[in-house]
């Protein structure tokens with residue numbers, strides 16, 4: 001049921017929008033078929049190529065840090081976080097290759113549906129819901145290829161974090177993904193209010209998420225499997241917060257690969 005929208009969300013016409021080069025490196029996407037539809041003003045818009053690049057960079061970083069994530073989970077969980085997420089994000093990349101998304105919303109909703117379907121444990125539904133909610137928030141029926149503003153993305157990211165809070169029944173300080181994601185959402189919203197550029201906004205979000213993940217080390221887990229350990233969870237970085245920081249950091253590498261930076 002939760003993934004029922006995935007096929008519909010991908011829609012028809014995706015091949016037309018992405019052009020023939022979608023299977024290749026996305027870095028040149030801004031100069032390709034997407035370029036003409038990038039948001040007016042130049043430099044600030046986040047287009048489909050950017051969101052695909054984000055998911056690719058996140059997948060790459062999770063693959064590189066798979067063992068570290070699993071070690072963190074071994075300390076306070078069940079030692080499967082790295083392998084679960086790596087498998088899930090590999091499936092996300094495959095889904096994006098098989099059905100190239102025609103809009104930012106489609107890219108994020110496809111990623112979310114895939115993670116919900118393919119990743120075991122709590123992290124699949126949590127990350128999956130976050131990406132799906134972000135996609136829904138950006139899905140305002142624009143023509144395929146429309147780029148979203150940093151402000152719209154900040155709002156959508158915030159909606160994704162709220163989806164995680166609700167599904168995980170977690171709040172800041174519980175030693176979960178939220179401790180990295182919520183500071184990132186606040187940083188994004190603040191940079192929009194301050195009128196900073198997209199690159200700076202994403203960099204500040206990445207720093208906030210990394211700081212937030214590190215801040216979970218002295219916390220006592222109150223949600224998830226780690227909460228069974230109580231005080232013994234102190235002294236370990238939360239694996240979900242660690243992977244969240246990687247995913248947020250991938251925004252900055254994606255921006256530098258595409259026109260968004």
Ligand SMILES: [Mg+2]
Pocket residue numbers: 073077078079080081121
């Ligand atoms: Mg686990």
